[in-house]
Amino acid sequence: MVDWNALKAELKAAAREIGLDAVGVTTAEPFLDLRPKLEAYYQNGYDTGFEKGSIDERVDPRRTMPWAQSIVAAAMAYPSRLRNAPKSIPGAHRGFIARSAWGRDYHLVLRERLKTLFDWIRARVPEARGEVMVDTGVLSDRAVAERAGIGWIGKNGMLITPTYGSFVYLGELILDLPLPPDEPMEERCGTCTKCLTACPTDAFVRPGQLDGKKCLSYHTQTKGMVPLPFREKLGNRLYGCDTCQVVCPYNQGVNAEHHDDFAPDPEVVKPLLLPLVGMPKKTFRQTFAKTAAGWRGKRTLERNAIIALAHFRATYAVPVLAERLNADARPVIRGTAAWALGKIGGEAARAALRSAQEKEADPEVQAEIASALKMLGAEQPPSLIQYD
Numbered sequence: 001m002v003d004w005n006a007l008k009a010e011l012k013a014a015a016r017e018i019g020l021d022a023v024g025v026t027t028a029e030p031f032l033d034l035r036p037k038l039e040a041y042y043q044n045g046y047d048t049g050f051e052k053g054s055i056d057e058r059v060d061p062r063r064t065m066p067w068a069q070s071i072v073a074a075a076m077a078y079p080s081r082l083r084n085a086p087k088s089i090p091g092a093h094r095g096f097i098a099r100s101a102w103g104r105d106y107h108l109v110l111r112e113r114l115k116t117l118f119d120w121i122r123a124r125v126p127e128a129r130g131e132v133m134v135d136t137g138v139l140s141d142r143a144v145a146e147r148a149g150i151g152w153i154g155k156n157g158m159l160i161t162p163t164y165g166s167f168v169y170l171g172e173l174i175l176d177l178p179l180p181p182d183e184p185m186e187e188r189c190g191t192c193t194k195c196l197t198a199c200p201t202d203a204f205v206r207p208g209q210l211d212g213k214k215c216l217s218y219h220t221q222t223k224g225m226v227p228l229p230f231r232e233k234l235g236n237r238l239y240g241c242d243t244c245q246v247v248c249p250y251n252q253g254v255n256a257e258h259h260d261d262f263a264p265d266p267e268v269v270k271p272l273l274l275p276l277v278g279m280p281k282k283t284f285r286q287t288f289a290k291t292a293a294g295w296r297g298k299r300t301l302e303r304n305a306i307i308a309l310a311h312f313r314a315t316y317a318v319p320v321l322a323e324r325l326n327a328d329a330r331p332v333i334r335g336t337a338a339w340a341l342g343k344i345g346g347e348a349a350r351a352a353l354r355s356a357q358e359k360e361a362d363p364e365v366q367a368e369i370a371s372a373l374k375m376l377g378a379e380q381p382p383s384l385i386q387y388d
């Protein structure tokens with residue numbers, strides 16, 4: 001007969017040895033509080049398309065895993081500060097990758113550790129059944145972590161831990177073992193609203209409720225043209241957005257650097273922008289593809305780099321942007337380059353736009369060229385103006 005309380009205590013100690021920074025246990029009962037929130041989320045159109053599973057599957061772990069009895073929630077902390085930030089180079093600008101994508105892709109790291117934890121359990125309960133989920137499963141990692149007592153969900157929607165703030169990756173191990181649950185933690189935001197007011201796009205419709213389609217993090221991960229109002233707000237964000245976390249009082253002074261896997265390479269997380277535009281596939285594979293920022297591919301990162309160059313009004317980028325506009329096979333790159341040339345301005349930008357206007361076949365790119373020329377005060381190229 002297994003003493004489940006004793007096994008849970010040993011498991012928590014083992015988890016720390018394995019390199020998991022916080023561990024809690026909850027039951028596999030449905031997350032009933034989640035249902036009305038998810039229903040409102042979809043009904044109001046706040047969803048982004050990145051969500052997994054149906055509402056029923058997300059609320060009830062046993063919909064997809066009828067054998068589930070308990071869930072071990074785990075967190076790994078990641079750094080928030082960049083040591084040895086790259087030196088600024090005159091006449092060049094850098095982009096920024098959100099902290100959650102620094103270092104090795106956390107999906108792989110956390111999955112490996114949770115699998116090791118499951119091996120530890122199987123060494124003691126050989127017939128145990130389990131499944132590891134990290135971000136890509138149907139369950140809400142944050143709801144699971146909150147009910148397992150690892151932290152509370154703040155008004156910014158992030159899971160906040162007392163020790164590491166919200167700079168934590170979350171994952172879970174679903175088990176068919178009756179491990180006794182931990183107590184959830186009380187919410188500690190109080191009257192603070194810093195995250196809500198700091199959001200550059202007013203993406204929070206109320207505390208804890210995000211309109212995903214307004215979130216810049218989402219827009220850094222799409223594949224098509226970024227809608228104009230968000231293009232203007234992206235700044236030099238290449239992947240993700242940390243603003244509503246950076247301002248949180250619970251994240252001040254927190255900088256977990258104890259996991260080598262998540263140590264940032266300054267030249268990768270704060271890269272020079274211009275070399276990203278039209279970068280070779282090999283460069284992408286060797287740098288960004290290994291990080292969590294790589295999952296949407298090279299084109300998305302290039303598009304964001306072009307938007308960032310426009311943000312800085314980088315006149316030195318005009319020749320490269322002109323080349324992209326006139327020769328790139330990807331409409332999203334041509335269209336974004338057209339917009340950026342309109343923002344940066346100057347005679348060379350205008351000439352590139354006019355030359356592209358004569359041969360561009362894609363209607364969306366044509367529209368971008370036209371509005372870029374309008375920005376430059378040159379709606380019609382001289383060759384098209386009729387003199388009677």
Ligand code: SF4
Nearest residue numbers: 199215216241243244
């Ligand atoms: S990640 Fe950025 S854009 Fe999204 S809600 Fe937070 S502050 Fe707003």
Ligand code: SF4
Nearest residue numbers: 154155189192195248
């Ligand atoms: S900034 Fe304030 S309100 Fe927002 S999550 Fe942090 S403590 Fe809560």
